[in-house]
Each structure stands twice: as structure tokens, then as C-alpha cells.
Amino acid sequence: MIVRFWGVRGSSPTPLGPEELRGKISAVLQRVKPTDLVNSDARQRFLAKLPPDLFGTVGGNTACIEVRTAGGEMIILDMGTGLWELEKRMRKYRERIREFHIFISHFHYDHLLGLPYFGAMYDPGVKVNFYSPYPAMERILARFMEKPYHPVGWDSFTAKTEFHVLKPNDSMKFGQAVVSWIKRNHPNGSMSYKVTETGRSFIYSTDTELTEKDFHRTPRNVEYFQGADAIVLDAQYTLGEAIEKYNWGHSSYSLAVEFAREFEIKQLFLYHHEPLNTDSDMEGILRSAQWFDRRLDHKGHGTLDIDLAREGYVLEL
DSSP states (O other): OEEEEEEOBOSSOOOOOHHHHHHHHHHHHHHOOGGGGSSHHHHHHHHHTSOTTTSSOOOOOBSEEEEEOTTOOEEEEOOSTHHHHHHHHHHHTTOOOOEEEEEOSOOOGGGTTTGGGOGGGGOTTOEEEEEESOTTHHHHHHHHTOTTTSSSOGGGOOSEEEEEEOOTTOEEEETTEEEEEEEEOSTTOEEEEEEEETTEEEEEEOSOOOOGGGGSOOHHHHHHHTTOSEEEEEOOBOHHHHHHTTTSSOOBHHHHHHHHHHTTOSEEEEESBOTTOOHHHHHHHHHHHHHHHHHSOOTTOOOOEEEEOOTTOEEEO
8 A cells, every 4th residue: 555645734734934934945055065066966965964854844734644555446534735735646647536535533624624625526527435433424514615614515516425434343445455443532532544455554543642541452452553564643742732731632742652662563653743833843853752762661672663744755555
């Protein structure tokens, strides 16, 4: 399977502002030397040595991840503003996807904002399947587009739509890929989704406030999380912020690291980034998470592969 990250921020879209952009440019200019500019190769070497917070950005779009199965099925996890980036790629490469499978973690705005502008919804030759444990999902989504909040309503969509109500402890099959789910701790509820194909597994667990019971090695927790190849996990806060914002529905990077360690997950992507954090702040959080992991007792298992979820990143499993 191929996993693409299209939206990684939480709560609110966070475009790169002029002040932060000017700061990046200024910092790069301070580093450059005449020898770095003599030819194309020298310039490329200089750029390659720049830290990630200067040569790039974590991204400002809200939650949306694409999973493309080996059989070509298009699975979309949440419909934040990152959904627009997914569509731009489809347009660029002239992809004609005729059926989409959209799994909704929950119905907070930052996870729905891309839906009204998703071009596939206006194509009568396309079918869009929506998945959620909420039986009223069609009504909820339709209300999201009511006037005066949006100029056209749900009835402006011409794509064929179908709504699938998910049952606890169940799963769905798409070719050789299996999607399963588990409920997470978040105000109004949130669902985590796991995609397994040909022995590899990817877990999406946005908007998750980890609690003590999440670390219990119950049969269900072990079945779902144990030994997964990669997890995208809510890590919006530092530990201090998580304590201050108890019951807000988000986790700290340190708890995310401990959780991945507990269930021997191979790769951890910190997700649902705080909208107030700059790229520099986010790189600092990553370094802190890596430092914290090194301080843990690994029992001979080595260090955990940790990174920030970054817009545009492609993971192949």
C-alpha cells in the first residue's frame, strides 16, 4: 500500500505566514557562502544541508490521508483541507478515480472542511462511499453545507453517494486490504482506522487523548495495535500542555512515544499539529520526542523511528 499525507494540522488550517517565510529566507541567507553559489551542484549541496524547518514546511492543511491499496482502491481518511491537495495531485496526473472510500474519524470542522470543494462530488460518473459509526452521518454532512454556511447545499452534489454505518469490532475488505477500527477518547468521540494489506499495517489515530486504559494490554488493544508497521498518532501537545488541557481530546508527544513503544509499533508519525506552532517549533518537538525515546528503557529493541507527519510525505508499506 502507498500512504500519502495531505493534511497534518489540527483544529485550524495554518498557512505559512509572511513573517515566518521572511524569517526562513533571512536564516538561509545568513548561512550561504560565495562557494555555495558557484554552480548548480554547489547550490544543491547547500540546500541539501539546510535543516527541515528552513528548507520546507510541515504543512498547514487539516487532517486528510490517502491510502492507495495494491489493488488500486482509493481510501481517504478524513476530509480536512488536505483533501484539496489530494485533488490537485489527481488533476496534475489526470487520474480518473471512479470510486472513493472516505472513512470519517469524527465530525469536527477541521476534518470536514475539504468536502464542499472536492471535485469528485460534482461528477455524476463517480461513486463516493462514506463510512462512520454514526447512523445520521448523511444528515450531519448535509447540515454542514446548509445556508448561510455554504452557498450551495448537499443537493448540488451529482456523484453517487452511499453511507456505510460501521459496527464495533467489525472490519471491511477492499480486495486484499482490510480496514478495521477502534474508538478513541475525544469529545463527541473519534474513530481510529487500521489498514492491513499483505501482512503490512498502517494505523490512523487522530484526535486521541491517551489515557491509562489505552496502555492496558487487553486482547482488543493487542489485536489492533501490536506490531503495526506505522501509526499516525495525535501528539498535539507537550506534556505540560496536555496536563493543562486535560480532557480537550489530544495527547502529548511523550505519551505518543510511550504508546508506540508499549505496542512495539515500528514507525511513529506525530500528527494533528498545534496550529500555533511554527515549523521551527515542530522540529523542536520532534527532537524532544526523539530525546525522550532515547531515555526510555528499550529492553534491547533500539530506538523508535519517529518523525513529524509532513504534508506531501509518501510512505510505502
